[in-house]
Amino acid sequence: MSDLAIRTEGLTKRFGAQAAVDGIDLAVPQGAVYGFLGPNGSGKTTTIRMLLGLVRATDGTAHVLGDEMPRHLDTVLPRVGALVEGPAFAPFLSGAANLRRFDAADRHAAPATRGARVASALDRVGLAHATRKKAGAYSLGMKQRLGIANALLMPRELLVLDEPTNGLDPQGTREVRALIRSFAAEGTTVFVSSHLLAEVEQLCTHVGVMSAGRLVAQGTLEEFRRSGESRVEVLTPDPGRARAVLAGLGLVTDAAATASADDGRGAPSVDALVTAVLGDDPPPPDAIVAALVAGDVRVRGFAVRRASLEQRFVELTGEGFDVVA
Template sequence: MAQPTAAADVVIETRGLAKQYRGTLAVDGIDLRVPRGSVFGFLGPNGSGKTTTIRMLMGLIAPTAGTARVLDRPMPRAARAVLPRVGALIEGPALYGFLSGRDNLVRYDSADPTADPRTRAARVDAALDRVGLAAASGKKAKAYSLGMKQRLGLAAALLQPRELLVLDEPTNGLDPQGMREIRALVRELAADGTTVFLSSHLLDEIEQVCTHAAVMARGRLITQGPVEELAAGTHGRLAVTGPDPAEARRVLAGFGVTGLTADGDRVTGDLPADPAAVPDLAEINAALVAAGVRVRGFGRERASLEDAFVALTGEGFDVAG
């Protein structure tokens, strides 16, 4: 678990935040801290409580218990002061289908009391260009694909410079190229000083773009901290590639490697969780050679967020990006 950070360095902080629906705890007393300037991944399977948490943070629903502070102000009490400093895309964009993409953004911008109407057209053009919708800006929103609607919702969140950007499953409905573009945009925004809070059920997405992450499961916050530390806390796996997988499995089992699986000529297994119990890789290599196992590849694989999630929760979920 990461060390606590000073209040001035935190843009989102919750204490005992909970939401109950008809006797069911959707969010179960979470203590969340999002560092300023981070790209913070809010990770968990669908139904784990991510969207409910975000809705409480944005003042859309009231918590059953606990407190939430966003940009050092209490939510939902300070929503009027906080929300103009936040861009958000939650549960997909709300669009007027009979209006063009451009006209939808004009409506969004007109509803912002802080937006200067004299520069509205320039802001709308810049937002459309940034999400790759300039060429389709005149098409009616009802004719947009799901991915195009996601882009338009993101453009609405980017009409003004924001201190905090909250994105709930922002790559939903996008093709692989669209996913890469949105991830690149998130990195650009972070480089410009915007804190990005990104929820996703895609482990690969979090690992590629986020500096920090929190893991949710069944309404509970399992862990949080820098992405590298979360992955480093997992023991990792050992892999051996060669034409003698059965013999390789027998040697590895003798060194306490567990969960051994073979995929063609590649054998992988879990190293012991206790660092003191991890065998010397040189000794394993020597034992493979002594047993006559032919080896084309051998080494320890870097632990991933998938490994960390499975180790923490015993569950798995989508990892594709």
């Protein structure tokens, strides 16, 4: 059995002359929480719709839970829970009644245990207190949780969630994140499409970045961060000596005057912030500090700045990123 819950090769969707999704190769490990990142309009939702068989690909292949889609739609979809483009419910029915209707539409669901499944799903998402409340009176956060409850009516090996915290207040966002963490802790693979940086950094083990229909990077969250440009910063009144020491360690430096400081002998001096790019195999920070001190550099401040997820996104796509939590 494949160790990938989702695998695509050259997956493409064109609308006329426009390629909404352009030859992407996704690799989502089983048990991962995979953050599918990109600004609105980058092709994320179209990709999800192809994975679920809702849209036919123009070219390429997609395998979900080891089976090709949409060829094996009937055997794959019962193992997948999905929330795509927000939940839609009959507003005049209660939350429980809405779930019973969805459950009745599933030919794989046994009618005799429907009530127990609905009650369990509502309890799982924290809506046991609102089973009789009309869905039209639910808050946006409650509707999102009801949508996730619908995805959990049957046991699922994969959850596909498209912008699950979109439009939620901070409390609703925290509730949905806690739910996703609980699914992952049980071994369910979760594929989360989002344009929110905080959501991905707090939830995901793996990341894929879309830009203008193309997958420009993917890997573990830590690999993604490490692949960015990290820098070392030294605050010192001896910028010339500091640059010489850092260059001797193989680091490329630059410098800019920053602020006045006492030089340790009672006289003010101008400190400079000397920065250097850390390459693929840099010396450890303590070795850099030791070399600076041995080179008679007065170190007033020292820091290693790792590349953030936002920086990596900008480096890869040249676009801004919505970092609202």
